[in-house]
Amino acid sequence: MIEKKIDQIIREVPNFPKQGINFKDITSLLLDSDLSNEITDAFIDKLDGIDIDVIVGVESRGFLFGFLLANKMNLPFIPIRKVGKLPGDTISCKYELEYGFAEVEVHRFDIKEGWNVLIHDDLLATGGTACAASALIQRLEANIAGFTFIVNLEDLSGEQRIKQYSDNIISLINY
Numbered sequence: 001m002i003e004k005k006i007d008q009i010i011r012e013v014p015n016f017p018k019q020g021i022n023f024k025d026i027t028s029l030l031l032d033s034d035l036s037n038e039i040t041d042a043f044i045d046k047l048d049g050i051d052i053d054v055i056v057g058v059e060s061r062g063f064l065f066g067f068l069l070a071n072k073m074n075l076p077f078i079p080i081r082k083v084g085k086l087p088g089d090t091i092s093c094k095y096e097l098e099y100g101f102a103e104v105e106v107h108r109f110d111i112k113e114g115w116n117v118l119i120h121d122d123l124l125a126t127g128g129t130a131c132a133a134s135a136l137i138q139r140l141e142a143n144i145a146g147f148t149f150i151v152n153l154e155d156l157s158g159e160q161r162i163k164q165y166s167d168n169i170i171s172l173i174n175y
Contacts, residue, residue: 002042003173024151026122040068043148046170052145053115066120078110080133095132106136116145123151127158134165
């Protein structure tokens with residue numbers, strides 16, 4: 001079972017990025033190429049029947065499996081980055097994190113009107129980042145097809161916040 005494999009390998013880093021937060025670090029998963037393929041395949045299986053035109057990955061850990069997933073599904077991949085990191089014409093959205101504030105942006109002309117967009121990030125906590133990504137996509141008049149996360153921190157209720165954008169919320173492990 002994929003959940004058990006992820007749980008055995010994922011690292012918890014206490015007091016990162018600040019005191020009191022126990023950070024779930026997915027980088028240990030990247031050391032196992034077979035498990036990385038299993039994770040990607042698990043997402044594909046769970047996405048069966050969902051119409052997707054493009055996958056966006058949220059900086060930076062959302063790029064890792066988001067790109068693998070897009071590549072394996074023969075779909076375009078678009079990065080949503082921290083503000084100031086993309087050249088060219090962008091739109092941005094400020095949001096609150098569980099430990100501060102941030103702002104993300106996307107190229108204005110990468111996402112086409114009417115596209116069905118899957119948002120991928122490594123972890124769902126409060127939902128702030130996923131909501132900001134969703135707001136960007138909606139401003140570009142595209143649709144939120146769903147969300148994929150490796151980890152969902154259930155106690156932080158992010159899933160409840162992002163349901164306003166889509167009920168298609170896939171997490172491979174819940175803590």
